Amino acid sequence: MPTSDSKTNPRFYALVPCAGTGSRAGTNGPKQYERIAGHPMVWHTLAAFGAVRRIARTVVVVAPGDGFFERNHTSALVVPCGGPTRAASVANGLYELKRVGATEHDWVLVHDAARCLITPALIDALIDACVHDEVGGLLAHKLPDTLKREEGGRSVQTLEREDKWLAQTPQMFRIGMLMQALERSGGQVTDEAAAIEALGHRPLLVPGGAQNFKVTYPDDFALAEAVLKGRLR
Template identity: 65%
Template sequence: MPLILAVAPPPNVHVRYHALIPSAGTGTRAGTAGPKQYEKLAGRLLVQHTLEAFTRLGRIASVLVVVAPGDERMPTGPGWRVSACGGATRAASVANGLAELKAQGAGDDDWVLVHDAARCLVTPGQIDRLIDACGADAVGGLLAQPLADTLKQEEGGRVAQTLPRERKWLAQTPQMFRLALLQRALAQAGDAVTDEASAIEAIGLKPLLVAGSAQNFKVTWPEDFALAEAVIRSRTR
């Protein structure tokens, strides 16, 4: 597999920041009747909380939401566009979204911040922190949290061994990489990767880890909805 080098553009090249929100999944683990991004949280759709964090940032040039073909439930708004180009996997949805961004005028050197639709508690401040940390980096990076819990490896429903937690981080989103670099990395890595950083790592590059927040969790399980709603309501008091 040929090595892809990450090279920052010359300082006089103007680059923009685009948000890409893959939202084509069904969220089967959440126990909801339909896709979890359309569940109500504090009176609004879960995905609307996600989108608000990005549309409040003036430095984000565009926000693209990728939904499954035929999905007409995604709300429209003045700050984002919706494209029904979702694929069978997250990697396919992101790859299709990158192609759509490029077709709409995004440049190869522009930054793309890929963010899980179900991470509805991300804040503009956290997004700003990622941009500030990675904007001058040749590779890019991601929000993440150092692992705080003891980590167990399972075998047959029982603990097989305890793994050291030192230098281990929980990957979050956004994950921020240049458009053309991420396109090439995903094309080489294929659909098996579960996040963009994994594709970048697979071509020999090392994404930057930027401290995120424990509140930036992905709504995955049924009990996560009540926790997310409590956090949202605590922010509006």
């Protein structure tokens, strides 16, 4: 049960699902371990969260048998409880957070391992925007391009883009609420906000930025490397 102190002074945890195979990336192994700007992609992700002092602990969920972190030490808690879907990996990670002392009233920031351009400033901005919100929210980027609907490889309709956003991560919700949402969703969601929405809640949209993209396709690696190297100049 949450204590009165945990309700008035909730803690912030990070959860990084890192069990995917990255089939669209064209890599020989899991894309999150591919080197970008001299380091494995996930290293940049973890470094950003490590620089945010309000994050009490970061949990990384890997697939059973994944030996990457046995060979590469991290201060994060690595748990081999990855599931067949992202939702399953996140749900398993939430149980691990509770096992190590997190309460249902604490906040969790779920973040894609392959969204390696996240910055401490964006993480702090999300926390500041959501910490007093009843629901929580997510980083997102307002759709900049004309949106088309396709049939058979041809454009058949132009959709209104004024109210469209690209969902990003981190996505920040109370641990208890997110556990309930994921359980009810049956794992059939592609992000945490979708599960929260299915409960009837309306997550807060917090502006992220075009650079906070998820490395997904082969061309994305060169772009991410250029951005990371540019930040070092």
